[in-house]
Amino acid sequence: MxxxxxxxxxxxxxxxxxxxxxxxxxxxxxxxxxxxxxxxxxxxGGVILGQRAVIDWRALGYEVEVSLRITLDKTNPRAFDEFIPAAREIPEVLEIQTFLGQVDVRLSVIARDMPHYQQIYRAAILTLPHITDIEALMHVARIKSNEALPI
Known part of the structure; x- marks a missing residue:
């Protein structure tokens, strides 16, 4: 406490x-x-998990951010167990979130430009196991991004 x-x-x-x-x-x-x-x-106590450098990926030449909402094949009991480790291996995937509901997983993906994103999408995302549906949402603006907690 x-x-x-x-x-x-x-x-x-x-x-x-x-x-x-x-x-x-x-x-x-x-x-x-x-x-x-x-x-x-x-x-x-696990309250402070560590310290890290927050790097502006745009400063490193990444201009595109896409949020992918993915539905997995729920008839396969190993779908999550096989999808998650494979998605972790894609360097451009910054975040993986899982959900209950129609959408199972959200991936946050960055790319240098649209051709680079298309390359990542075709060569890495589409090869991930057990995907039944993908919805891509192109990020336009980040209105609020704050990791500070109301303590």
Whole structure:
């Protein structure tokens, strides 16, 4: 269970993840050792899963993002078990989500341009096992993208 101090730590980390531990400790009124112990407790408890670099894929030359809604063959009991690992192997697939309902899986796919997307689609996506239907949604604009939680 998180206490008020844990929540304050998390709010400050979300607001400025690059701040140094001494600076964060000063903002929170904690010594570096006490802050380190709290952070370790949050990591061990699975609250903080790690740190990562968020890279703007557009800066690397990727201009196209497509969301693919995929329906799998539900008569095959191994459809998900075989589809998911195969989809993970496609480097341009940034995200895989599964759902209950008519749509089983959503893939977020990036490409440099439309010819590159067509190549990925034909050579990699269409070869994935157990697909019965695909609906492609071309991303036009990202209106909100925020990983910060209301803590």
């Amino acid at each position: 998180l206490d008020d101090l844990d929540r304050r730590i998390l709010r400050h980390l979300q607001a400025d993840p690059e701040q140094s531990l001494p600076d964060l400790g000063d903002r929170l009124g904690l010594t570096a050792s006490r802050l380190s112990r709290r952070l370790e407790k949050l990591r061990e």
